Amino acid sequence: AQSVTQPDIHITVSEGASLELRCNYSYGATPYLFWYVQSPGQGLQLLLKYFSGDTLVQGIKGFEAEFKRSQSSFNLRKPSVHWSDAAEYFCAVGAGDYKLSFGAGTTVTVRA
């Protein structure tokens, strides 16, 4: 079965600074990879996904993620963070069936 690790529980970043959230997965074949964002009191919104092809994926809100098979990673990045990016971010991995395994989440705090 697949699994996901998000090593950072909480990250604080200054507005305008860059952000990188780490995600490591465990799965034997090529996984389906997702990043979701959850703002306080809200549901999960899909930021981006990787199924195949170009390993650098562009998403909404200026986010991108890079799939690195050799490192079993799918890290999320944003060059310049806005205060509205304060939220919880979830990485998820799927095996092509219906199940998604979610990481524990990383909470991002943005300071002025």
Added chain:
Amino acid sequence: DAGVIQSPRHEVTEMGQEVTLRCKPISGHNSLFWYRQTMMRGLELLIYFNNNVPIDDSGMPEDRFSAKMPNASFSTLKIQPSEPRDSAVYFCASTPPEGETQYFGPGTRLLVL
């Protein structure tokens, strides 16, 4: 597109009462998922429907929980009787045919006193 719709958004009830959560998936989607989110356990899949048929209910905590999908546009998750440990955020999500991406609703925040 209205997205996945869940109701109610908030529910406060007393222990022992019946609770019914509702979900309307995105039109045209044929898979539906119920999740529970807590601080301790994160996001847990409770049950998965495909074409209105329950495929995997291994995540349903116990017999107090039941879920139905009478048609392609409506599903319910019922807790009877409710207990304080059921307090959580319950999410519904749906996927299109032959699609892998799950689209989540806003969730129902349940508090059982």
